[in-house]
Amino acid sequence: MSESTNTIEAFVASDYKYGFVTNIESDTVPPGLSENTIRFISAKKNEPAWLTEWRLKAFRHWQTMTEPKWPNVHYTQPDYQAISYYSAPKQKKKLNSLDEVDPELRKTFDKLGISLNEQKRLSGVAVDAVVDSVSVATTFKTELAKQGIIFCSFSEAVHTHPELVQKYLGSVVPHTDNFYAALNSAVFTDGSFCYIPKGVRCPMELSTYFRIEAANTGQFERTLIVADEGAYVSYLEGCTAPMRDENQLHAAVVELIAMDSAQIKYSTVQNWYPGDKDGKGGIYNFVTKRGLCKGANSKISWTQVETGSAITWKYPSCILQGDNSQGEFYSVALTNHMQQADTGTKMIHIGKNTRSTIVSKGISAGRGQNSYRGQVKVMKGATNARNFSQCDSLLLGDKCGAHTFPYIDVQNPTAQVEHEASTSKIGEDQIFYLNQRGLETQDAVNMIVNGFCKEVFRELPMEFAVEAQKLLGVSLDGSVG
């Protein structure tokens, strides 16, 4: 991190190029946000003029916006001028394999029982690792290229496939969409880009690991995945951050586009630092994720396991534009200690015979607050649209909370919308039953919680499901006793 105490005024006032010299050495811009910061990021990444303009347009719009107040979460607003908007790991060398990735990062995964190397070797998962704001390594790129699949960092795609990036960037989440999406559009630094050509079934799981390393930085990744006609891709996203006393902002945007008969399966295991037991520190995870089922018979599935972050504000959504298209949302959100989550989905039915499924499992422990917020909207033309929603909450202890906010808006009389909800507590009798079979109370709770989440876990790719189960165990550590 930069030890610079520059305020935005000092930064703006300082000699532009000179100011960067020291910063380039440390590869972190001083805190603060202005058009200059954006020009700096864009210049640093050697971006074409259209992209710089796109960012500036977003920034100007962002300045007119205010933070959303409707989520059921409470926190001190970040000081957007105190954040550094660009930070790159100091290593000069371009990494060729994951073996060269920051050992700290690997240690974190090891602690969770996840070995990046192992996973890569065993399952042949192609990985793009993003540390702070920069993509450090993408594996299996050449192998994928043989089938015409593009999988690379976002910055690289801007240079190698500008036509695709320009066509789809902001086409699902426009820069005007919401406060955080606008901020991301202005300052995003990297992320992953993926394009699966017509008729190609991606032969391996594509995976991105995000990592916030430097202090006082925000992470703003941008992910764009396009599946052309009849293509299929399964994409995995994992996230971690070190423990820090101060809150750090993470505001990503993910856009998915599925053409005719294409399928995208997007799985997330989110484990950003949640803050300590008293709620000190932790990541603010304010993310916009949306998929467009553009073509007929297309399908987008979101599966998320959210165990980290101090605050989670996230609604992976599907716009079901193509006839017969399908959207799915499977979610496990866990809040322990002082964590707060307001998460859910939006299913917008536009095309005929569109179908959506929502399965949400919220787990609250400690003093955690968990809200499901979901919208099902059936537009006039969406004849025979169908939705099924199921929202279950599980409470551990009596200081936590579970909340459900379903919004249903049906404008076509042929639609069928079903909503089921339940709230339960882990029973003493369940714990005693498992104790009596030789399991410790903590293991018993983990087993009950994992059982509760089963419908979601079975949607995850195999190796991710195993990770997710372990992660729930780690996250619930100390929640009973």
Add this chain to the structure above:
Amino acid sequence: MKQPLIEIKNLSAGINGKQILKGINLTVRPGEVHAIMGPNGSGKSTLGYVLAGRKGYDVTGGSVTYDGKDLIELSPEDRAREGLFLAFQYPVEIPGVNNTYFLRAAYNEQRKHRGQEEVDAVDFLAIVKEKMKLLELPEGMLKRSVNEGFSGGEKKRNEIFQMAVLDPKLAVLDETDSGLDIDALRIVAEGVNKLKRPDNAAIVITHYQRLLNYIVPDFVHVLWNGQIIKSGGKDLALELEEKGYDWLIGKNGK
């Protein structure tokens, strides 16, 4: 005579300050089956819970020595790992948790406790299938979630199945016969009989004599008002069937 497997001496216990067990004395040696009978509310289930260490059941006096150890000092899970098994009267459902997965976790906890290596899923399946055959249970039971959507009879059979796999030294069967039709009763009882060995023992808690037509006890004890008021051989059960409990209770003058 063999060393006692469990020796309960003057045991008093209660829940929420209410005294339920008022001085129980009972010694069970390996190879023995003891039946505990008594009317509703006499403290039968409480005895089972106290032995298993259920939270909220407080021991207020006396001692329980199990396999040479002070049982009351052990946590519920350690009692289980030491080979004490409680077949529940009302087994709970654990939604979404696969029966085989759950049972393997329990089995491996026992093995770890004994310093043995854990058994992997493949080897465990072989063990489990053998037990299923022994008890004539459908294999479909393995794929289901623990007790979820099971009928009353299926739940009881699942208890006996778990008992077979975990192979306890001392099994406490709490009203295993309640809610069972005669066929289910026979299957459950046969299971218990098949698992009987010279080195293990069972305490069968029951309300009705009919279970004892299938599981022949070595000793029968009558529990009333928190105390064992009469002990005898298997004939005592028949006598109770004939005369009911009243003649005993009357004799005790309470």
